Amino acid sequence: SATDKLTPGDTRVKYETAQIRGKTYSYMLGEPEGQPKDTIVLVHGFPDIGFGWRCQIPYLISLGLRVVVPDMLGYGGTDAPAGIEPYSLKNVSDDVAELARKFVGEDGQIILGGHDWGGAVVWRLPLWHPKLIKGVFSVCTPFGPPRSEYHDLKDVIALGILTNFKYQLQFRGPETEANIQGEEKLRQFLTCMFGGRNSDGEPGFDVSTGILFDKLESLKPSPLLSQEELEYYVKKYTAHPAPELRGPLNWYRTAKVNFEEERPLSETPTVLELPSLLVTAERDTALPPEMARNMDKHFKDLTKKSVNASHWALTQAGPQVNEYIGDWIKASIW
Numbered sequence: 061s062a063t064d065k066l067t068p069g070d071t072r073v074k075y076e077t078a079q080i081r082g083k084t085y086s087y088m089l090g091e092p093e094g095q096p097k098d099t100i101v102l103v104h105g106f107p108d109i110g111f112g113w114r115c116q117i118p119y120l121i122s123l124g125l126r127v128v129v130p131d132m133l134g135y136g137g138t139d140a141p142a143g144i145e146p147y148s149l150k151n152v153s154d155d156v157a158e159l160a161r162k163f164v165g166e167d168g169q170i171i172l173g174g175h176d177w178g179g180a181v182v183w184r185l186p187l188w189h190p191k192l193i194k195g196v197f198s199v200c201t202p203f204g205p206p207r208s209e210y211h212d213l214k215d216v217i218a219l220g221i222l223t224n225f226k227y228q229l230q231f232r233g234p235e236t237e238a239n240i241q242g243e244e245k246l247r248q249f250l251t252c253m254f255g256g257r258n259s260d261g262e263p264g265f266d267v268s269t270g271i272l273f274d275k276l277e278s279l280k281p282s283p284l285l286s287q288e289e290l291e292y293y294v295k296k297y298t299a300h301p302a303p304e305l306r307g308p309l310n311w312y313r314t315a316k317v318n319f320e321e322e323r324p325l326s327e328t329p330t331v332l333e334l335p336s337l338l339v340t341a342e343r344d345t346a347l348p349p350e351m352a353r354n355m356d357k358h359f360k361d362l363t364k365k366s367v368n369a370s371h372w373a374l375t376q377a378g379p380q381v382n383e384y385i386g387d388w389i390k391a392s393i394w
């Protein structure tokens with residue numbers, strides 16, 4: 061039907077590019093019948109692409125929204141610039157703001173949604189561009205306030221805190237980028253991250269270790285991706301020269317840059333006044349729902365929901381996620 065998930069190359073959306081603050085961004089554009097009620101921008105995470113929102117895009121168009129879904133910096137048809145700074149949450153927020161303004165103008169507003177790293181972006185964007193966002197939602201990723209002190213993740217984990225982020229020590233290091241190169245390894249990596257298991261039912265990734273590289277070649281296809289969808293992801297990831305994961309993994313190397321850029325924001329308590337929605341995934345091992353336990357004091361209008369899904373909630377609980385987003389838009393924004 062009209063709201064069935066997008067397929068690779070689906071003609072229900074247009075595939076466009078734009079020059080944004082010196083980089084080429086590639087994005088999907090979905091236009092509703094008649095005048096759009098609003099424009100919504102969707103920000104994906106790691107290791108994903110805009111296609112990760114395939115279960116949401118047709119539904120949001122059916123609500124009368126114009127839907128803009130970029131491949132984020134370093135991914136798919138979007139540039140992967142050199143250096144770490146371009147991947148900071150502030151720089152990526154400024155890129156998304158410029159892309160949004162192409163559709164709503166200098167004084168217009170958008171609804172903004174994110175998943176995973178895209179969730180971290182959407183919680184910062186309204187702090188940098190307060191007038192642009194009329195409502196913000198995140199799937200899986202809780203809000204964390206800007207910090208006044210820097211603590212390296214390695215030290216935090218050594219204290220037994222945030223041990224669910226231990227895989228990030230591997231991701232920010234050299235080995236993942238070095239070990240995952242070329243079509244076959246990228247296919248195994250994506251199968252792994254999307255929940256592929258071997259014939260003994262063992263996963264190739266866990267949050268307290270990271271990727272178990274010697275398990276990759278024995279993983280069976282992930283039930284979360286059809287073969288066609290997996291090949292579309294592989295094609296998008298091999299569009300960048302080796303090391304193909306340099307751009308995506310640079311997001312894990314921005315902690316110090318993010319801290320320095322956000323320090324001025326940490327001097328006053330952060331309270332987001334705009335309508336906000338958090339949808340947590342009950343079985344997300346990297347971003348468990350209890351990470352959101354201290355969020356409420358930073359929001360004036362926060363709705364919290366949860367779905368019975370793993371980290372890949374957008375596809376695993378697509379209809380439920382869509383219902384929560386749709387109900388929240390109708391209740392809090394329209």
Ligand SMILES: O=C(NCCCc1ccccc1)N[C@H]1CC[C@H](OCc2c(F)cccc2F)CC1
Nearest residue numbers: 106107176177180201202203204253345346371
């Ligand atoms: O690494 C990520 N995804 C890849 C792993 C996906 C996966 C999980 C489970 C099974 C299979 C695959 N996501 C990042 C997204 C940003 C997060 O950092 C920002 C941040 C904080 F540090 C503290 C509080 C809130 C906050 F947003 C940290 C996780």
